[in-house]
Amino acid sequence: MAPRAPIGIFDSGIGGLTVANAIVNILPHETLFYFGDTAHVPYGGKSAETVVKYSHDIVSFLLDQGCKAIVVACNTASAAALASLRHNWPSIPIIGMEPAVKPASSATQTGVVGILATRGTFSSERYANLVDRFGHGITVLENPCIGLVELIEAGLVDDAITENFLHQILTPMLDKGADTFVLGCTHYPLVRPLIERIIPPSATIIDPAPAVARQLQRRLQHLSLLSDQRTDDHHFFVSGDPHAFHTMAKRFFLADFLLEQHLIY
Structure with a gap:
């Protein structure tokens, strides 16, 4: 595989752009090929089997x-399909998302963490394992x-x-003492300014996208496989x-790109 080959990213829609931006920030020489499955957005309420097939x-x-x-770049798809994707393509580096339960458990001062995710994420074995490993001693509100x-x-982001x-969503969590909030869906950082209006300035918001970009790096x-020069437009x-x-x-992605519709089903 050539270092100047593109990096593939996908999400059910525009949410994965928050991850794409994080990648562009730390890996400016990389070319991104992004697939937004907007014909099937959102993934959160779909069965795990359906999400695995789409993925x-x-x-x-x-x-x-x-x-x-x-x-x-989708928490729901990561929860449902990451293991099978890695099994199917063992020679390809495949990076996934996960709700940041571990850093949230370290960040909270009150011992109460609010997690904003999707039904698909909350019902997954991957999420249950994270809470089991890192949720001891804290209260997790979902x-x-x-x-x-x-x-x-x-x-309607503003x-x-x-x-x-x-x-x-947030007021009941605040009433129960939450001081740390995990954005467990890649769409949710797009409304972070609204969240910041609601929660106190002392509260912590955890967006996993930068950590995912660093793991990819x-x-x-x-x-x-790190590229030394971007040789193509983001597509x-x-x-x-x-x-x-x-x-x-155009509103949320930080660089120029080419766009086309592609039906793969």
Whole structure:
């Protein structure tokens, strides 16, 4: 595999752009091939079997484009499909997301942590194992934030509707003493400014995206696959309406990109 080959990233929609930005920040010489499965967003309420199928189809497509590594920039897909993806492609570095229970347990001063994720993440064995390993001695409050991804995908990231929605999620957590909040879905950092309006300045917000980018950097360095020069434009693919995605991606992605619709199912 050539070091200048692209890195493949995928998510159900625009949420994975938060991870893509983190990668661009620390690996500016890398080219990204991003797949947003907007025809099937959100993944959070779908069965694990369905998410596994979508994930395998997308990874197969990205590898056909010559990608040297894969980042599963979706917590739900990571929870459902990461193990099977690694089993299916053992020679490819595949990096996934996970709710940051471990750093949250270290950061909290009150011993109460609020985790904002999806139903798919909360019901997964991967998440249960994390809480079992790192949740001792703390209280973990969970909310699947049903409907939040749809609000974000609709572009309502600074809208009063979304702020009121977040109030309903965060206020009960604050009332129970939560001082640390985990953004357990890659869409949620896109509404971080709204979250910061609701929680006190002393509270901690944990976004796993930078840690995922650093893990990718370590893996590529270990395999001598770090690029020394970006040789192509970032290329984005979507399974749904490219126009809606383009509007949001121009707003949130930090670099120029090419975009096309691609149906892989």
